[in-house]
Amino acid sequence: MAASTATTDVFLSGKYKTVLISVDTSSSSLVNPPPKPLLIGSPAEVAGEFPVMVLLHGYMMETSFYSQLIQHVSSHGYIMVAPQLYTCAASDSTDDINAAAATTNWLSQGLAAVLPSQVSANLAKLVLAGHSRGGKGAFALALGKSSTPLALSFSALLGIDPVDGAASCCCKFQTKPPVLTKVAQSFDLNMPVMVVGSGLGEDKKYKVFPACAPKGLNHAAFFEECRSPAWHFVAKDYGHMDMLDDDTKGIRGVVSYCMCENGSSREPMRRFVGGAAVAFLRAYLGGDDRDLMALQDTPDIAPVQITVEARL
Amino acid sequence: MAASTATTDVFLSGKYKTVLISVDTSSSSLVNPPPKPLLIGSPAEVAGEFPVMVLLHGYMMETSFYSQLIQHVSSHGYIMVAPQLYTCAASDSTDDINAAAATTNWLSQGLAAVLPSQVSANLAKLVLAGHSRGGKGAFALALGKSSTPLALSFSALLGIDPVDGAASCCCKFQTKPPVLTKVAQSFDLNMPVMVVGSGLGEDKKYKVFPACAPKGLNHAAFFEECRSPAWHFVAKDYGHMDMLDDDTKGIRGVVSYCMCENGSSREPMRRFVGGAAVAFLRAYLGGDDRDLMALQDTPDIAPVQITVEARL
Numbered sequence: 116m117a118a119s120t121a122t123t124d125v126f127l128s129g130k131y132k133t134v135l136i137s138v139d140t141s142s143s144s145l146v147n148p149p150p151k152p153l154l155i156g157s158p159a160e161v162a163g164e165f166p167v168m169v170l171l172h173g174y175m176m177e178t179s180f181y182s183q184l185i186q187h188v189s190s191h192g193y194i195m196v197a198p199q200l201y202t203c204a205a206s207d208s209t210d211d212i213n214a215a216a217a218t219t220n221w222l223s224q225g226l227a228a229v230l231p232s233q234v235s236a237n238l239a240k241l242v243l244a245g246h247s248r249g250g251k252g253a254f255a256l257a258l259g260k261s262s263t264p265l266a267l268s269f270s271a272l273l274g275i276d277p278v279d280g281a282a283s284c285c286c287k288f289q290t291k292p293p294v295l296t297k298v299a300q301s302f303d304l305n306m307p308v309m310v311v312g313s314g315l316g317e318d319k320k321y322k323v324f325p326a327c328a329p330k331g332l333n334h335a336a337f338f339e340e341c342r343s344p345a346w347h348f349v350a351k352d353y354g355h356m357d358m359l360d361d362d363t364k365g366i367r368g369v370v371s372y373c374m375c376e377n378g379s380s381r382e383p384m385r386r387f388v389g390g391a392a393v394a395f396l397r398a399y400l401g402g403d404d405r406d407l408m409a410l411q412d413t414p415d416i417a418p419v420q421i422t423v424e425a426r427l
Numbered sequence: 428m429a430a431s432t433a434t435t436d437v438f439l440s441g442k443y444k445t446v447l448i449s450v451d452t453s454s455s456s457l458v459n460p461p462p463k464p465l466l467i468g469s470p471a472e473v474a475g476e477f478p479v480m481v482l483l484h485g486y487m488m489e490t491s492f493y494s495q496l497i498q499h500v501s502s503h504g505y506i507m508v509a510p511q512l513y514t515c516a517a518s519d520s521t522d523d524i525n526a527a528a529a530t531t532n533w534l535s536q537g538l539a540a541v542l543p544s545q546v547s548a549n550l551a552k553l554v555l556a557g558h559s560r561g562g563k564g565a566f567a568l569a570l571g572k573s574s575t576p577l578a579l580s581f582s583a584l585l586g587i588d589p590v591d592g593a594a595s596c597c598c599k600f601q602t603k604p605p606v607l608t609k610v611a612q613s614f615d616l617n618m619p620v621m622v623v624g625s626g627l628g629e630d631k632k633y634k635v636f637p638a639c640a641p642k643g644l645n646h647a648a649f650f651e652e653c654r655s656p657a658w659h660f661v662a663k664d665y666g667h668m669d670m671l672d673d674d675t676k677g678i679r680g681v682v683s684y685c686m687c688e689n690g691s692s693r694e695p696m697r698r699f700v701g702g703a704a705v706a707f708l709r710a711y712l713g714g715d716d717r718d719l720m721a722l723q724d725t726p727d728i729a730p731v732q733i734t735v736e737a738r739l
Contacts, residue, residue: 175595203598206518283487285679286515367597 121413123406125397126390129191131158135182138229147225150217151198154178155229156189162233163192166240166400167222168273168392170197171215171256173247173356174204174281175367180359181246187389193396194236196222200249206281206290209262212252216261219243223267240400243269244392247328247355250277254294254337257304271399273392274310276355280332282325287332295336300426302340309346309395310338311388315376316355327355327375338424344399346407347424348391350384350417353377357384383418390417433725435718437709438702441503443470447494450541459537462529463510466490467541468501474545475504478552478712479534480585480704482509483527483568485559485668486516487679492671493558499701505708506548508534512561518593518602521574524564528573531555535579552712555581556704559640559667562589566606566649569616583711585704586622588667592644594637599644607648612738614652621658621707622650623700627688628667639667639687650736656711658719659736660703662696662729665689669696695730702729 136155142148158165168188172178178197185195198218200211219241226236245253255261257272280289289295302308312334317326328334338347350357354377361381363371378384394406414421448467454460470477480500484490490509497507510530512523531553538548557565567573569584592601601607614620624646629638640646650659662669666689673693675683690696703722710716726733 175597203595203600205593205600205602207603281517283515283682285487285677285682288515288517290517291519365597370595370597 121409121416123390123394123409123416125191125393125406126386126418128187129393131190131192132160133157133186133189134159134231135186136229145225145228147221147228149198149221149225151200151214153218154182154185154197154199156185156195157230157234158189158192158194159231164235164237165192165194166242166396167194167196167226167236167238168242168244168396169215169219170195171200171211171245171249171252172197173249175371176246176359177367180363180368183360184358184385184389187386188392191393194230194234196226208248208252208255208290209292212255212261212292213263215252215256216263216265220263220266238267241267241269242271242273242396242400244273244275245277246275246358247278250274250337251279251294253277254302255292257306258294258302260292260294269306271306271395272304272308273395274308274334274337275358275388276311276313276316276328276334277337278328278332279336280329282329287329289332295332295340299339300342302342304342307344307395307399308341309348309391310334310341311391312347312349313353313355313357314349314351315353315378318376341426343426345426346395349422350387350419351421353384353419357381358388359385387417387419387421433721433728435702435706435721435728437503437705437718438698438730440499441705443502443504444472445469445498445501446471446543447498448541457537457540459533459540461510461533461537463512463526465530466494466497466509466511468497468507469542469546470501470504471543476547476549477504477506478554478708479506479508479538479548479550480554480556480708481527481531482507483512483557483561483564484509485561487683488558488671489679492675492680495672496670496697496701499698500704503705506542506546508538520560520564520567520602521604524567524573524604525575527564527568528575528577532575532578550579553579553581554583554585554708554712556585556587557589558587558670559590562586562649563591563602563606565589566614567604569618570606570614572604572606581618583618583707584616584620585707586620586646586649587670587700588623588625588628588640588646589649590640590644591648592641594641599641601644607644607652611651612654614654616654619656619707619711620653621660621703622646622653623703624659624661625665625667625669626661626663627665627690630688653738655738657738658707661734662699662731663733665696665731669693670700671697699729699731699733
């Protein structure tokens, strides 16, 4: 048998230069300001129409912490829209899921006005993604659990180390609204799903802190409930926050770093998560599954050690 | 002016020997088992009828952590009933408040069967108390916020470092159901209230941990919303958990100790909280306010340094 010649460019920056755009809810220059502050990543210096990914942040996280991940995906030709759903929240996610729905609905009214003039959004190719609590929110929204009705439909769903609850020192619990049902393949999503997990997310750091992505509520449980087609990538030696920027400024960033078990450096995990997202989007939005298949066949082309499961 | 001769015995053990009784929800020997496991403290080896205090525990706490406080108050002639409302819970308190209501309703059906045979409960003198999240729950229940209707009424309310919310690294929020309204004297309680606060509860330990009883959601805010008669005692150099047993076994106890700022030893604070409760009960259930007045006039008779405010 010949040596594998599998290769992919998804883990490198893509061909587009990118721009990060911050949009305020009270921007006086906008006819339709968004319902939540946005961090948008877009291809720049080029004319074109691009698919859109809505990215929901994790608990205590600022959208700016995802700026490198956002730029990675955008450089491959995607418009990334990350709303700051809340800055302070109790464990109940109901409000942030509704805010995510409202932000999604805003896209058809207000996104065009804030993109670079030569760039347009293809809202027929709309993807929903979320990290941690935002991953739970993304599944909830895709499953129709928002009380704010969705005016647009999603073509694919990406959960980045999603967590359907929280843990204290001594126990873990599902937060509202519950998403996991504990029934295999129960999610009636009608769209392809990719779940990316962190191998260290279910570990405790320093014993005192609870696990950031406790077992039974984390990526593995989400994948278990997905129907075909669904992908599950787990990065063995990386933690729940390792897809964030290297420098997550301020107390929130410090706490996120201190509380969760981390890999040795965030850069490989961030490139992996960004690249896996691109491979997934190319397959299910672009009809080109070569990168995804290459990853399945030859997981060691990824920049981190991974396991791959697919339900096809 | 003569030196003060104020004195009180409330901070010492009282005249009754006490017994601690654990009652299970599935006890086959009971016709009416309680809806939640109970830790009961009762005067022992003596015949008599005693007032009853329902004590709601704090977040992550086990009722056993209150055994010394319970025995202190019981030794002065009170039956203490502490339900284990939950062992694992999200930030929403709705379920635990309903469980507290159900436990209260159970008292008239099942309490007599679990007390020492010569002891009887005077449910016409029923007091509600709670610590931390349980303090919030006690106020909520007294304010009629349980969906389970109360079949008994309370004669007095004691909040032990009550907290109407939680804090993460960087923010604080009110948890459901909200109790504080931010309007002075808004609580339509129609019963006397004592609020005991910890001076260190709003401090952060090691910076990484959030304050256990954050400002704006803590004892001071609760007292602000109480109407006359209301008392506010604050123990300056003690923390949010310092009224618990010296030895709070297990991971929960260790975490509670590690996460909250503490005084140098729990014993004086525990005797203070127990004694303040006894002084309050003597005044409003027993018609004898000498101890309470002595504390107001001469705060230094307390075993810890305190400030006293009264709205009479």
